Amino acid sequence: MLNPRGPVPLYVQVAEQIQQDITAGQLQPGQLAPSEAQIVARWGVARITARKAIAVLRERGLVHTVRGRGTFVGPEGTPHNPKSTKAASIAAELAEEIRAGRYERDVPLPSETMLAQRFDVAKGTIRAAVAILREQGWAYTVPMRGTYATDPARWPKG
Amino acid sequence: MLNPRGPVPLYVQVAEQIQQDITAGQLQPGQLAPSEAQIVARWGVARITARKAIAVLRERGLVHTVRGRGTFVGPEGTPHNPKSTKAASIAAELAEEIRAGRYERDVPLPSETMLAQRFDVAKGTIRAAVAILREQGWAYTVPMRGTYATDPARWPKG
DNA sequence: GCTCATTTGTCCGTATGTATC
DNA sequence: TGATACATACGGACAAATGAG
Numbered sequence: 001m002l003n004p005r006g007p008v009p010l011y012v013q014v015a016e017q018i019q020q021d022i023t024a025g026q027l028q029p030g031q032l033a034p035s036e037a038q039i040v041a042r043w044g045v046a047r048i049t050a051r052k053a054i055a056v057l058r059e060r061g062l063v064h065t066v067r068g069r070g071t072f073v074g075p076e077g078t079p080h081n082p083k084s085t086k087a088a089s090i091a092a093e094l095a096e097e098i099r100a101g102r103y104e105r106d107v108p109l110p111s112e113t114m115l116a117q118r119f120d121v122a123k124g125t126i127r128a129a130v131a132i133l134r135e136q137g138w139a140y141t142v143p144m145r146g147t148y149a150t151d152p153a154r155w156p157k158g
Numbered sequence: 159m160l161n162p163r164g165p166v167p168l169y170v171q172v173a174e175q176i177q178q179d180i181t182a183g184q185l186q187p188g189q190l191a192p193s194e195a196q197i198v199a200r201w202g203v204a205r206i207t208a209r210k211a212i213a214v215l216r217e218r219g220l221v222h223t224v225r226g227r228g229t230f231v232g233p234e235g236t237p238h239n240p241k242s243t244k245a246a247s248i249a250a251e252l253a254e255e256i257r258a259g260r261y262e263r264d265v266p267l268p269s270e271t272m273l274a275q276r277f278d279v280a281k282g283t284i285r286a287a288v289a290i291l292r293e294q295g296w297a298y299t300v301p302m303r304g305t306y307a308t309d310p311a312r313w314p315k316g
Numbered sequence: 317g318c319t320c321a322t323t324t325g326t327c328c329g330t331a332t333g334t335a336t337c
Numbered sequence: 338t339g340a341t342a343c344a345t346a347c348g349g350a351c352a353a354a355t356g357a358g
Contacts, residue, residue: 009345035323046347051324067324068280068354163337167341193326204343209328225327226351244354280355285317 002043011052014043018053022062022073029074030081033063090115091132098138098149108146109139160201169210172201173218176211180220180231187232188239191221245286248277252287253296256307266304267297 002013018034021027034042039050054071057063064076072080094109103109115126130147133139137156141147160171176192179185192200197208212229215221222234230238252267261267268276273284288305291297295314299305 004346011345037323048348049346052345054324065324066355068322068356070323070355162342169341195326207342210341223327224352226325227353228326282356283354 002045010045011049012056014039014045014049014053015056017043018057019060019062027073028081029078031073033057033071033073035070090126090129091136091138094129094133095136095138098133099155103149105149105151108148111146160203168203169207170214172197172203172207172211173214175201176215177218177220185231186239187230187236189231191215191229191231193228244279245283246290248273248279248283248287249290249294249296252291253294256291256296257313261307263307263309266306269304 001017002010004010006013018027018039022033027033033054036047036050036054039045039053040047043050054063054065057071058065061075063071063073064078065071069080072078094115097103109115109130112126112130115129130139130141133147134141137154138150139147140150159175160168162168164171176185176197180191185191191212194205194208194212197203197211198205201208203211212221212223216223216229219233221229221231222236223229224238230236252273255261267273267288270281270284270288273287274281277284288297288299291305292299295308295312297305297307
């Protein structure tokens with residue numbers, strides 16, 4: 001992958017491999033670029049080298065960095081895309097199951113506690129996932145009763 | 159800015175430019191002096207040169223260095239200006255708003271979540287900022303109720 | 317309010333190779 | 338020969354901000 005003895009510095013080689021992922025569209029604006037630790041693990045370089053590679057991308061205006069969060073694709077001001085949050089992925093999985101007819105219409109979905117166990121996450125995460133399902137129209141909640149799958153006639157399309 | 163071919167070593171020249179910023183008062187005691195990386199970027203020198211420049215300032219007693227935090231203006235023991243932390247600057251902004259009468263006395267301040275959104279920081283940072291407000295006497299917290307602005311009669315002075 | 321893991325920021329020490337004076 | 342300086346690269350450590358739980 002990398003040529004440590006060539007005329008091109010390692011950090012430039014790493015930067016350009018990441019740049020390819022960006023221009024190829026595999027890394028969309030707002031998404032997280034590889035972290036320093038990921039670069040270290042993936043290319044077997046030192047952290048300084050990883051940092052310099054990111055600095056190159058930053059100078060080229062391809063990414064911007066937020067301390068404590070990571071480096072994001074796109075220039076400063078690009079809206080961050082939390083596409084990879086746990087709640088969203090759980091919501092997607094549940095939506096898929098609803099579409100597959102796994103849940104009857106008159107029976108509540110599994111409780112927060114059950115879902116929290118199944119996905120091995122906190123109840124708060126399940127609550128967020130259910131909120132997404134409601135927003136997208138896959139489910140509705142009746143206070144003191146539970147959350148139910150939406151009628152197939154009203155399923156969102158796409 | 160720098161004269162690489164003159165009789166004065168680069169690292170001394172860099173040190174003396176920073177020293178000017180200090181004696182001119184642009185860099186106050188307790189403030190962060192330029193980091194190694196900033197020196198590299200600003201004067202286009204190598205890291206070794208930046209380190210040596212800082213070492214010169216340290217030998218002259220103008221700065222002191224704390225590992226992991228940076229180099230601060232003033233000799234060892236100088237109180238670090240907490241303005242450099244995010245929580246402190248948020249606390250200062252909120253204190254200013256309290257002084258301006260923006261919050262009623264009987265109504266809680268905005269929740270941690272709201273403030274975290276407004277300042278685009280983590281809830282932990284807001285928590286630290288509120289703790290500072292409490293310490294300074296600008297606000298007090300009632301468990302399970304919220305945080306309230308202090309009565310104007312008890313505002314800290316200064 | 318607390319702990320924990322992740323991530324970036326900063327500093328420290330070292331090393332190799334090149335170049336100038 | 339030695340001091341100065343640059344560019345590159347490694348490894349380690351601590352600190353601060355964030356986010357999940």
